[in-house]
Amino acid sequence: MKKDHISNAVIRRLPRYFRYLNDLHEAGVIRISSSALGKSLGSTASQIRQDLSCFGEFGQQGYGYNVETLRSEIADILGINKEHTAIVLGVGNLGRALIENFHFERSGFTLTAAFDTSPAIVGTSVRNVPVYHADSLEQFLAEHHTDVAVLTVPQRVTQQTAHRLVSAGVQGIWNFTNIELSISNPAVIVEDVHFADSLLALSYMISDRDAAAN
Amino acid sequence: MKKDHISNAVIRRLPRYFRYLNDLHEAGVIRISSSALGKSLGSTASQIRQDLSCFGEFGQQGYGYNVETLRSEIADILGINKEHTAIVLGVGNLGRALIENFHFERSGFTLTAAFDTSPAIVGTSVRNVPVYHADSLEQFLAEHHTDVAVLTVPQRVTQQTAHRLVSAGVQGIWNFTNIELSISNPAVIVEDVHFADSLLALSYMISDRDAAAN
DNA sequence: TAGATTGTTAATCGATTAACAATC
DNA sequence: TAGATTGTTAATCGATTAACAATC
Numbered sequence: 150m151k152k153d154h155i156s157n158a159v160i161r162r163l164p165r166y167f168r169y170l171n172d173l174h175e176a177g178v179i180r181i182s183s184s185a186l187g188k189s190l191g192s193t194a195s196q197i198r199q200d201l202s203c204f205g206e207f208g209q210q211g212y213g214y215n216v217e218t219l220r221s222e223i224a225d226i227l228g229i230n231k232e233h234t235a236i237v238l239g240v241g242n243l244g245r246a247l248i249e250n251f252h253f254e255r256s257g258f259t260l261t262a263a264f265d266t267s268p269a270i271v272g273t274s275v276r277n278v279p280v281y282h283a284d285s286l287e288q289f290l291a292e293h294h295t296d297v298a299v300l301t302v303p304q305r306v307t308q309q310t311a312h313r314l315v316s317a318g319v320q321g322i323w324n325f326t327n328i329e330l331s332i333s334n335p336a337v338i339v340e341d342v343h344f345a346d347s348l349l350a351l352s353y354m355i356s357d358r359d360a361a362a363n
Numbered sequence: 364m365k366k367d368h369i370s371n372a373v374i375r376r377l378p379r380y381f382r383y384l385n386d387l388h389e390a391g392v393i394r395i396s397s398s399a400l401g402k403s404l405g406s407t408a409s410q411i412r413q414d415l416s417c418f419g420e421f422g423q424q425g426y427g428y429n430v431e432t433l434r435s436e437i438a439d440i441l442g443i444n445k446e447h448t449a450i451v452l453g454v455g456n457l458g459r460a461l462i463e464n465f466h467f468e469r470s471g472f473t474l475t476a477a478f479d480t481s482p483a484i485v486g487t488s489v490r491n492v493p494v495y496h497a498d499s500l501e502q503f504l505a506e507h508h509t510d511v512a513v514l515t516v517p518q519r520v521t522q523q524t525a526h527r528l529v530s531a532g533v534q535g536i537w538n539f540t541n542i543e544l545s546i547s548n549p550a551v552i553v554e555d556v557h558f559a560d561s562l563l564a565l566s567y568m569i570s571d572r573d574a575a576a577n
Numbered sequence: 578t579a580g581a582t583t584g585t586t587a588a589t590c591g592a593t594t595a596a597c598a599a600t601c
Numbered sequence: 602t603a604g605a606t607t608g609t610t611a612a613t614c615g616a617t618t619a620a621c622a623a624t625c
Contacts (some may be wrong), residue, residue, distance in 0.1 A: 150608080150609070155571075156591080156592075158591095158592070158593095159592095160564055160567055160568070161560070161564060161621085162565070164559065164560035164563040164564060165557075165558070165560060167544070167563065168541075168559070168560070169543075181607065182605080182607090184606080192593095193486055193593075193594065193595095194594095194606090195593070195594050195595065195596095196592090196593060196594075196608070198608065198609085199431060199592090199608090199609085201608090202607095202608060202609070203597085206608065208606075208607050208608080209600090209601060209606080209607070210600045210605075210606050210607040211597070211600070211601040211604075211606050211607075212601065212605080212606070212607085212610085213606065213607080214607090218615085223424070224568065227566055227567045227570070228566040228567055228569065228570025228571075229563070229565045229566065231566075231570055232417065233566060233570075234542070239566055240466060241454075241460070241464065242456060242457075242459050242463055243457070243459030243460040243464060244456040245456050245460075246455070246456030246459075246460050247558075249456055249608045250455065250456060250457060251558055251559075251561075253562075255559065256559055256562045256563050256566060257566060258566070262616075266529070275540075296569055297562075297566075298563060304579045310386070311534040313405070314429045315615075320461065321565050321568065321569045323562060323565055325563070327382075327587075329382070330456070331381075337604095338565060338568045338569055340561055340562070340564060340565035342558070342561055343463075343471055344465055344556070345378065345380070345382070345465075345466075345469065346375070346378035346379060346382070347537070347556055348376075348467075348470045348472070348511075348537060348554070349377070349378040349381065349441045349443070349470050350374055350375060350378060350510065350554060351474070351535050351537055351552060351554035352441055352445075352447060352470060352552070353374055353377065353440065353441045353442055354374070354443025354509075354535065354552045355442065355447070355510055355535045356441070356445055356447075357369075357442075357535045364584080365587070370615080370616075372615095372616070372617095373616095396581080396582060396583090397582075397583075398582080405615075406617095407618065407619095408582090408618095409617070409618050409619065409620095410616090410617060410618075412582095412583070412584065412585085413584090413585085413616090413617075415584090416583095416584055416585070419583065420583085422582075422583050422584080423582080423583070423624090423625060424581075424583040424584085424623070424624045424625045425580075425581045425582050425583075425624070425625040426581080426583085426625065427581085427583080427584070428583090444598050452625085523584065
């Protein structure tokens with residue numbers, strides 16, 4: 150039974166399902182049951198059926214799920230076929246690492262441009278992505294529909310850059326800075342990648358283990 | 364009332380509390396109530412008091428919490444004062460970006476070494492972190508207690524590198540590869556930073572918004 | 578003292594798991 | 602047909618929120 154509200158817990162599990170189904174597909178697996186899927190992913194068959202049922206009926210009694218069909222359905226749900234576009238703000242080490250190494254296209258995104266202020270790189274391109282001066286950001290956004298901005302700028306210009314992006318109408322910000330963005334427009338979606346939070350959680354878990362051992 | 368089991372939900376919120384308390388402290392704020400904290404962080408006073416009560420009693424009736432005291436308590440809880448050590452595996456763009464730009468010391472970690480196989484960088488150092496050849500990993504780990512390994516190696520060597528790290532006795536792996544690690548030793552803690560999962564969640568959320576608008 | 582705010586217990590809400598009729 | 606497995610409803614579990622006595 151399709152639901153109209155999807156909980157965050159479900160949304161966060163979908164990419165993992167997708168990733169694993171891709172692996173299965175590449176390995177030539179044709180069908181899989183919810184219980185096999187659950188076992189591989191460390192969750193339960195119930196949870197997987199419950200999660201999928203939020204979006205429709207993709208399986209067949211007595212058979213399970215066709216791997217390629219389910220993969221493709223989840224891709225659709227996640228918006229991978231929507232031809233999203235993205236730009237990168239800040240071509241330092243991290244911005245460059247993402248442009249060069251991260252497979253945006255596997256998530257359905259096309260990188261259309263990058264922006265920086267350093268004269269050494271403005272005018273060059275990285276992996277065929279042209280690097281423009283940050284001053285031309287508004288002009289670019291006015292001329293090119295852009296769904297997501299990847300924020301990898303230095304901390305001190307983070308907030309102002311975010312403001313400019315929101316004013317210019319981007320739909321989402323993928324935020325790699327350690328700054329908590331305050332965004333006036335609630336329609337703009339901010340997805341944070343807080344490295345420090347992740348490392349501190351790891352720190353807690355290894356420290357906790359130490360404590361338990363004593 | 365101190366708890367012995369702390370839920371994952373609580374653990375994931377602690378770093379945010381810590382980050383915000385740091386900001387408050389730097390801004391010279393002396394005291395804060397759970398309701399003010401909740402309002403700023405977009406959660407509830409109840410939740411914050413409930414979360415903190417897992418670890419002890421840090422507040423005072425009628426007053427609230429002393430910012431510096433609470434900050435310091437949470438730092439202790441997270442293990443920031445444990446003088447953890449870390450090494451970086453793979454000094455490509457991402458590894459380099461982390462070494463150069465991420466403030467490991469703010470999370471209580473000291474970077475003691477990095478490893479790579481490229482002759483161009485083995486023997487150099489990045490931000491005073493020496494880069495050794497990956498072949499010397501085991502020897503280094505035998506001689507230097509190492510809590511966490513930061514995994515930023517290419518996908519094809521990810522799993523084998525993880526195995527070597529686990530065999531050599533690291534306690535935690537901060538995994539930036541898109542590979543789901545399978546680790547034999549359940550005592551080793553893996554913290555994944557799955558960029559693609561994060562971007563796909565963002566993709567879902569902007570796509571969903573589109574759909575709702577139609 | 579009176580007002581504010583804690584830590585904790587109780588109530589509510591939501592998410593996960595179990596059970597099962599339907600059916601391939 | 603018999604076995605397997607779905608989608609969904611019901612039961613359980615855990616997390617969040619509300620309420621309040623204690624007290625600074």
